[in-house]
Amino acid sequence: MLLIKGYLAPSSTDSGTTGSTIHDFYWGMELYPRIFGWDVKVFTNCRTGMMFWVVGILSYCYKNMELNGGQLQYGMACSVAIQMIYLSKFYYWEMGYMRSMDIQHDRAGYYICWGCLVWVPAVYTSQAFYLTANAPDISLEMALAIFFAGAICVWINYDSDHQRYVFRATKGTCSIWGRSPPQHIVAEYKTSTGESRTSLLLVDGWWKISRHFHYVPEILASFFWSASALDSGLVGPYFYTFYLTILLTDRAFRDDDRCSLKYGPYWKEYCDQVPWKIVPGIV
Structure with missing residues (x-):
């Protein structure tokens, strides 16, 4: 349906074909498709996939109690508790997700829709x-x-994202770890229409450690809720x-290539x- 809509009635100018029907079907044609006013990405990614993650782990939690005479095992409790903190952070910070690569750069095709409707409910709840x-x-x-x-890792993940958000929202006029204004680079670039613009690249706080530091606590959090x-x-x-x-x-590699261009x-x-992509001394 999204493929046909992309060909016949795209929701915005952020759409296009690669010339390959298979590629258009898999990767998608539209960046922000809407059907009857519904944002397809928000519906599949946030309202369905992520919400099932919440419902799924709570259901497994209840089943664990059933199997253990009404007692919730400590291991199950701490795993689900960390995940619930992470998911609460996701919905509290949903506007941050709206600025992620999934939303801003990946088009809505089979890859994203199947991933959010099938892969997320099945795999993201697998440890529970x-x-x-x-x-x-x-x-x-x-x-x-x-x-x-695990909770500390979730907090660091949130704080690093929030740090960059505040920096961008204030156009660099904020304080980060006692430095005001924080260290940054003013980068010039041209849009697809040839218009000159500037962006501020943060080189301070968590973002002095590596270019994609926020991935480190996210991976560690997932380890601890499985541990x-x-x-x-x-x-x-x-x-x-x-x-x-x-x-x-x-x-991280894809984002680096995109930013380099x-x-x-x-x-x-x-x-x-900031020489390291993710983990200093490794990659």
């Missing part, structure tokens, strides 16, 4: 599914340690963490000041 009937008996102290480690499975001998409980690492690493010498200057 495993723990439902297989959660090991861990102590309250260990559960609390895992919980606080209560301990050494289960199975990949299953940790599959999402492996997948997320690959996904975000690929996204957009900003040219200014991006090179930025990379000279």
